[in-house]
Amino acid sequence: MSELTAKIEAARDYINQFWKEKPVAGIILGSGLGNLAEEIEDSISIPYSDIPHFPESTVEGHSGKLILGFMEDRPVVAMAGRFHYYEGFTMQQVTFPVRVMKALGIETLLISNAAGGMNPDFEVGDLMIIRDHINLQPEHPLRGKNDDKLGPRFPDMSEPYNKDLILTAFNIAAANNIDVHSGVYVGVQGPTFETRAEYRYMHIIGGDAVGMSTVPEVIVAVHSGLKVFAMSVITDIGIREEENVITHEEVLAAAKDAEPKLTFIFSELIRQL
Template sequence: MSELIQRINAARDYINSKALITPAIGIILGSGLGGLVADIDDRVEIPYADIPDFPVSTVEGHHGRLILGRMQGVPVVAMAGRFHYYEGFSMQRVTFPVRVMKALGIHTLLISNAAGGMNAAFKVGDLMIIRDHINLQPEHPLRGRNEDALGPRFPDMSEPYARTLIDTAKKIAADSNIPVHTGVYVGVQGPTFETRSEYKFMHIIGGDAVGMSTVPEVIVAAHAGLKVFAMSVITDIGIREEENVITHEEVLEAAAAAEPKLTRIFRELVKTISY
């Protein structure tokens, strides 16, 4: 048994010792989007610092707790706070929690993030369902010797975001009178926000929104055979020519304002997923 699998199993066993539940769905909550945990019933909260080999988030708006319980009657495990490459973690460390959630039993992963908009049709506070991504991050989470027990050497990325979940989420949004876009997410390293020229470049190559997370987690989820749904809250519009100074505080504020809409879609989506 490899060292990585031993570490995954140690984290899994510790979590199982604290919460007697086998989650079917994993949820990763982005900057300022942790309010969904209030919808988790009978929840057990485990600080990341207590879980063997788990990183500890250093970013404001990421609370640093793993939460297990039931949402709409479905057993779930949620990360209130995620990890980023720019914090100094390796990509293997950034994506370690996805491996652990898979070991806990999940078959589906739902992801949220805050992102900058590059599509002229977007405005601050809009929601974008991610239909595909472009990876511009400088490191790859699958670099190195492949662990065959975790997934194939060359995983297919033709449909990293499940079309069935996208279609269901769009119907939920329409039934709830919540406008949503679909688009392509560009993953970058950070932690700087993008220059105007970088925004334009990424829009030219096919991007609709840009952020500093999500892509590594989705790659590892695909490697592990998980179905994925992801949604961005557009917290700033970087493609405008006029002055557009972006701060993390403004990102958190915009995310918090849009959170009830995202939470409703996630909550209703969970109800449709069998376990």
């Protein structure tokens, strides 16, 4: 047994002391999007600090607890607060919760994030279903010796986001008059917001939105054999030339305003799993 596998099993066994249901889905809640956790019924919360080998989130808008319960009568596990490379964690620490959720039994991972818009058709508060990504982060979560029990040495990343889940989400949005876009998410290290030149560069290479998370978790989810769906809330527009000073507080406020629509789509997706 590898050291990583031993840590995963220790975390799983600790969680299973409190909750023995097999969750159908895991949910990662992005900046300002933690209120989705309130939709989870008959829930229990476990602080990250109590779970063996879990890091602890240091970012405002990330509460730092694992929530287990039911959405649409389906058992789920949700991360209220995620980890980022810019906080000083290794990529293995950033993605460790995905490994643990897989060990708990999830087959599908739903991810939300707050992102800066680079597509000129986007407005603040829009929702973007991620159909693909570009990885510009400086470290890779699968670097190092591979544990074949966790996944293959060279996982295929040609379709990291599940097409069936994307189609279902579009159908849910259309049936409920929710406007959604689809696009390519660019993952960067952070913690600085991008310069205007960087926004233009990332748009030129094919990006529609940019953020400091998601890509590492998706890579590990694909490595683990999970189906992945991810959605961004566009919290600022960086591609325009007019003055555009971005603050974290504005990001959180924009995410909060768009959260009910994202929560509805996630809930319906889980109901249809």
